Each structure stands twice: as C-alpha cells, then as structure tokens.
Amino acid sequence: SVATRKFNDFLNEVKPWEQYIPTDWLKVIKERKAKHAGDELKTQRQMASLLEKIRVGTTEESEMEELIDKFDIDNPCSELSIDRFLKENNHVKTKIETLKKVSPDRSLLLTQIDSIDDIILNFYDNEVYLLHICERWSKKNKRNMLKQMRFFSQLKTKEPENTNSIFRVIDHDLHSDLDERPEDCVVYYATHGSIESHDFLHDSLGKFVMSEKWFSIVGYCQKKN
Missing domain, CATH: 3.40.30 (Glutaredoxin)
Structure with a gap:
C-alpha cells in the first residue's frame, strides 16, 4: 500500500543514522513499526474474512463498503494515519538532514x-x-x-x-x-x-x-x- 511504502521509506532513511538518533526517538519509531505490522496483518485478515462472508452470502457487500469508507479515518494502517505519524516525527528527518x-x-x-x-x-x-x-x-x-x-x-x-x-x-x-x-x-x-x-x-x-x-x-x- 501507499501508506506502507511511505513508512518503509522513512525507516530506510533512518536506518543508516540509528546510532546518531536519540534512544527515545528511536523507541517511538520501533514501537510504531511493530504496531504497523500487527495492524496491517489484522486488516488483511479482516478483509479476507469479510470477503469470504460476502462470497458465501452470510453478510452484505454494504459492510465491506462501510469498512472501506471508514478506512482512512479509523484504520491505523491508512495513509492518513501514517502521514500524521511522519509529521509528528518530522524532527527525526530534520535531525538527519542536519547531520548530513x-x-x-x-x-x-x-x-x-x-x-x-x-x-x-x-x-x-x-x-x-x-x-x-x-x-x-x-x-x-x-x-x-x-x-x-x-x-x-x-x-x-x-x-x-x-x-x-x-x-x-x-x-x-x-x-x-x-x-x-x-x-x-x-x-x-x-x-x-x-x-x-x-x-x-x-x-x-x-x-x-x-x-x-x-x-x-x-x-x-x-x-x-
């Protein structure tokens, strides 16, 4: 997804400079990395389960539409959520630019x-x-x-x-x-x-x-x- 690509780009930028980044800053990033992986897996399973229910006719397609409509606002894997995280941690990128x-x-x-x-x-x-x-x-x-x-x-x-x-x-x-x-x-x-x-x-x-x-x-x- 676009959100995952943005997040991975950020992680790749940080990686060569990790030993020069304050520990508490890195902790926030690593915690979000672990959470993102878990949230992404949870979302994939939720989508797969919902698709299966629609296929066998135990739920309506409208439920999938509702999930998609709410994705940007409610889902921590959304591009909006990742953009918010990157903005909140922009000081890390600023630090790297300064060190460079x-x-x-x-x-x-x-x-x-x-x-x-x-x-x-x-x-x-x-x-x-x-x-x-x-x-x-x-x-x-x-x-x-x-x-x-x-x-x-x-x-x-x-x-x-x-x-x-x-x-x-x-x-x-x-x-x-x-x-x-x-x-x-x-x-x-x-x-x-x-x-x-x-x-x-x-x-x-x-x-x-x-x-x-x-x-x-x-x-x-x-x-x-």
Whole structure:
C-alpha cells in the first residue's frame, strides 16, 4: 500500500543514522513499526474474512463498503494515519538532514562522550573545533544554527589536510546528560586542553571588526601625516 511504502521509506532513511538518533526517538519509531505490522496483518485478515462472508452470502457487500469508507479515518494502517505519524516525527528527518550537512560521511559525529573535557584533553596538542547542535536550539534560533553550521563547514574547508586541526560534532539531543552544555548552537575552539572560545564565530567576527577598525585608524593617521 501507499501508506506502507511511505513508512518503509522513512525507516530506510533512518536506518543508516540509528546510532546518531536519540534512544527515545528511536523507541517511538520501533514501537510504531511493530504496531504497523500487527495492524496491517489484522486488516488483511479482516478483509479476507469479510470477503469470504460476502462470497458465501452470510453478510452484505454494504459492510465491506462501510469498512472501506471508514478506512482512512479509523484504520491505523491508512495513509492518513501514517502521514500524521511522519509529521509528528518530522524532527527525526530534520535531525538527519542536519547531520548530513555537517558530516555527510558521519566521521565527525560522536556516539560516546563522557565529557567535553575528555575530548579536548585527548587532542591536547591539536586545535579542536566542536560544533554543538540541538533540536531545541534550531527551533529557538534557526538563523544562528545555520550560520554556526556554515561557519564550521568553512573552517573545515579552509584547513589544509595535513594540519593538526580536529573537528567534531556534539549533538545534545543524543548526549543530553553532559554537564557542559551551551545555551545555543555554537562552535567551541580549544587547544592545549583549554577552551579558548565558547563561541568561535562571534569571537572571530569581533576580532575581524577590531582589526578593520585598527586598519582604518592607521590609514587615517597615515593620511594625516
């Protein structure tokens, strides 16, 4: 059926990303998958039984017509029901799209984290860039999240392959128990075991503005002289 195809398409999209999706989100999906299979089998048996009764003349065709008329509204296997479920769980698709943008090959995504300090200390001699994401932040300030993601991607692109820079993505929906948690989507910059910036985009823009201001002052002074 169309409903089953839509649901299976959704499941196939989720499957490669399962280890990066919060457990409670996956639980809802798996429970619906099991329920859908049971409801589908129940519906098939109900239809087969009704057809047999019509064939032997123990019930009227109007009963089948009534069942079909009510299918979209009452049956959990209907396309309407599946569409409703997919809409309610659209945050899962949004999450996958976000993860695809920041790490298409999933190499920058972290599945196990004890603490942010551990990451920074493990790469003590490296320059570490940590992008923090969360569904709630994307709803609160989507513009900022897109800017931070774009900035993170630009940093990766501009860094030569042989540098000692490390890039990682921390999803606070997946790692909701971390003690260190920013208030919004940001990029941390750390080196030598210490966080040098809790919002590298903002701090970088500030330095750029100050340098531009300095150059304009120097230029003005040179003209005066």
